[in-house]
Amino acid sequence: DWTPNAFVEETVAHLKEQIGDDKVVLGLSGGVDSSVAAMLLHKAIGNNLYCIFVNNGLLRKNEFSQVLHQYEGMGLNVKGVDASARFMEALAGESDPEKKRKAIGRVFIEVFDDEATSIKDVTYLAQGTIYPDVIESVSATGGPSATIKSHHNVGGLPDFMKLKVVEPLKALFKDEVRRVGASMGMAPELLGRHPFPGPGLAIRILGDITPEKVAILQEVDAVFIENLKKWNLYDKVWQAGAILLPVNSVGVMGDERTYEKCVALRAVESTDGMTADWVNLPYEFLQATSNEIINKVKGVNRVVYDISSKPPATIEWE
Numbered sequence: 001d002w003t004p005n006a007f008v009e010e011t012v013a014h015l016k017e018q019i020g021d022d023k024v025v026l027g028l029s030g031g032v033d034s035s036v037a038a039m040l041l042h043k044a045i046g047n048n049l050y051c052i053f054v055n056n057g058l059l060r061k062n063e064f065s066q067v068l069h070q071y072e073g074m075g076l077n078v079k080g081v082d083a084s085a086r087f088m089e090a091l092a093g094e095s096d097p098e099k100k101r102k103a104i105g106r107v108f109i110e111v112f113d114d115e116a117t118s119i120k121d122v123t124y125l126a127q128g129t130i131y132p133d134v135i136e137s138v139s140a141t142g143g144p145s146a147t148i149k150s151h152h153n154v155g156g157l158p159d160f161m162k163l164k165v166v167e168p169l170k171a172l173f174k175d176e177v178r179r180v181g182a183s184m185g186m187a188p189e190l191l192g193r194h195p196f197p198g199p200g201l202a203i204r205i206l207g208d209i210t211p212e213k214v215a216i217l218q219e220v221d222a223v224f225i226e227n228l229k230k231w232n233l234y235d236k237v238w239q240a241g242a243i244l245l246p247v248n249s250v251g252v253m254g255d256e257r258t259y260e261k262c263v264a265l266r267a268v269e270s271t272d273g274m275t276a277d278w279v280n281l282p283y284e285f286l287q288a289t290s291n292e293i294i295n296k297v298k299g300v301n302r303v304v305y306d307i308s309s310k311p312p313a314t315i316e317w318e
């Protein structure tokens, strides 16, 4: 029967044999799947695995530097590429959710292709595709976890897409991926991370995106997530995040009337993201978190909690 140790042993041996001395490029997202895939390949081929971690400027607060540091600590041959400005430019003035996704997906491919083609003689593209991705092909835009189909010798495609594809996690479910990661000694904080969409905060800022809005949402999100951890709730929640609403509302501070942003907090329980229930977070937690957000984050004067389940609501607001 299946054990993570045996899986690691067999997969590493198989990857060694399959890849030999060839070079492999892999896009890291900070998420569980791409990270575990990278560790397996690293064990098999060491520095012939070239990891690329793109900052699209839409990650959580400090996430790019923290996760990059963590990857380096794991011994991965990883290059961090800060392309925030390029993404921000492509998103300027765009408020349609699908157009935002498309713009982010397009820029990601451009940036990734530039980086991948700057590595000489790469043969393989590795991906952290897991079994549910294979059967559902959901959430397929905007990031390295996205399923990029292999096209051999097809013209007009970015160069990296013409590479041979290697997907060591293709037969595994998420919990198995986590167990495989744990058996390789990967940090529980990395393996237990909530899912985060490829387009990142872009689909949690309703309407158009500006650097100021991203900065506000990063602060709000950081308070929410840090509090979930502090209150021991993080691991009981499948996914959580904050949404910046395109509304200003009236408030009062001292003797002053304010007219500022409203944010929504969302936390859901789910097994696969296809259906989800809102989480009954303790009132005391919501009270403390709301106070902290409003006191700390300039430009926000109202916090609401999303009590909608999926279906009919989706997890994300866009």
Ligand code: XMP
Pocket: 101, 139, 140, 141, 142, 143, 145, 146, 195, 196, 197, 198, 199, 239, 273, 274, 310, 313, 314, 315, 316, 317, 318
């Ligand atoms: P929804 O909003 O469809 O989300 O209920 C279900 C799960 O998918 C994630 N999600 C995405 N992931 N690119 C991604 O990589 C996307 O465009 C995207 N849209 C939604 C969402 O965070 C949730 O986990």
